[in-house]
Amino acid sequence: MKSKRKAGASGRRERRAFSAEFRAEAVRLATERRAAGGTLAQVGRELDVTPDQLRTWMKQQGLGTEGGAAIPGETLEQENRRLRREVDVLRQEQAFAKKVAVYFAKESR
Numbered sequence: 001m002k003s004k005r006k007a008g009a010s011g012r013r014e015r016r017a018f019s020a021e022f023r024a025e026a027v028r029l030a031t032e033r034r035a036a037g038g039t040l041a042q043v044g045r046e047l048d049v050t051p052d053q054l055r056t057w058m059k060q061q062g063l064g065t066e067g068g069a070a071i072p073g074e075t076l077e078q079e080n081r082r083l084r085r086e087v088d089v090l091r092q093e094q095a096f097a098k099k100v101a102v103y104f105a106k107e108s109r
Contacts, residue, residue: 018049023057030054035074037085 018026030043040051047054074082 024061026054027057027061030058035082037082037089039086039089 026043026047026049029047030040033043034040040054044051044054
C-alpha cells in the first residue's frame, strides 16, 4: 500500500508540525495500546508518525517507554500476560525481519 505522503524535490518528506492536542492524544493512545500489549510501531502506523516521535513525546510528558515497566494497578498475573503477548509480537516481528533479509539477500545476487 502506497502512502499519500508529499515529498519535496529531493524525495524527502516535508517536516510536519503537530499541535499539542494531537501529541497529547497520541501519547494517551500509545500508553493505552502498550498496556493492552500493542506496540508503538502499530500506533505510529495508525497515526502516520514514527515510533521514535511517539517515544520523544512520551519522554517530554514524563512517561517512560520501557517495555517491561509495570503499569500502576496491574497485578502480577496481568503483567505476566501482557509481557507474554509482547514477547509473542516481538518474536513474530523478528521472524518476519529474518524472512525479509533472506528475500533481499536472494534478490541481490
